[in-house]
Amino acid sequence: AQKVTQAQTEISVVEKEDVTLDCVYETRDTTYYLFWYKQPPSGELVFLIRRNSFDEQNEISGRYSWNFQKSTSSFNFTITASQVVDSAVYFCALSDLEVSSSNTGKLIFGQGTTLQVKP
């Protein structure tokens, strides 16, 4: 069965600090996708990144970077020079990609990590 674990329930940092959010996943599939979403206080989930299991290259987008390590089943997310606007709940998710005609693509979410960035 697929599972996503975000062991950090809450993290509090001071503005400009770097912070890493951990994500560990379990799956028997050889092909799968990993996602990160941000949920600000307004409640709407915002898509941040999608990564497939064949691409272990790290990705950087502005202050955001992602480290995908298949050997440890981890897909960690780092925010560099954090800002107050980064305060939100962050979810890591795994797609339940079935190799069949009914390609579901449903997302299995972790419990989320609440990030508080203080000024």
Next chain:
Amino acid sequence: EAGVAQSPRYKIIEKRQSVAFWCNPISGHATLYWYQQILGQGPKLLIQFQNNGVVDDSQLPKDRFSAERLKGVDSTLKIQPAKLEDSAVYLCASSNMKGSPGAQYFGPGTRLTVL
């Protein structure tokens, strides 16, 4: 491009009452999802539509929950009768999945409180 629309944003009902939520996905997105997010947890899939057909409803409590997607566009999720444990945010998402799971785009959600 307009995002996923949901209504109402908030709903308070008594237990055993009925409630319905509406979702309008992003134009052209064939795949529509309903998730339930209980406070402090990640969203959990209730049902997935591909056009107007159900792809996955394995976690939908079918004795009280129902959903439909007429004409492959808008969707309605209904709870009848509601229980206290149904208090949650109900999120609708859509994606343009072509052979692989694309990004899912979420609406603002409907916060349901069952008293």
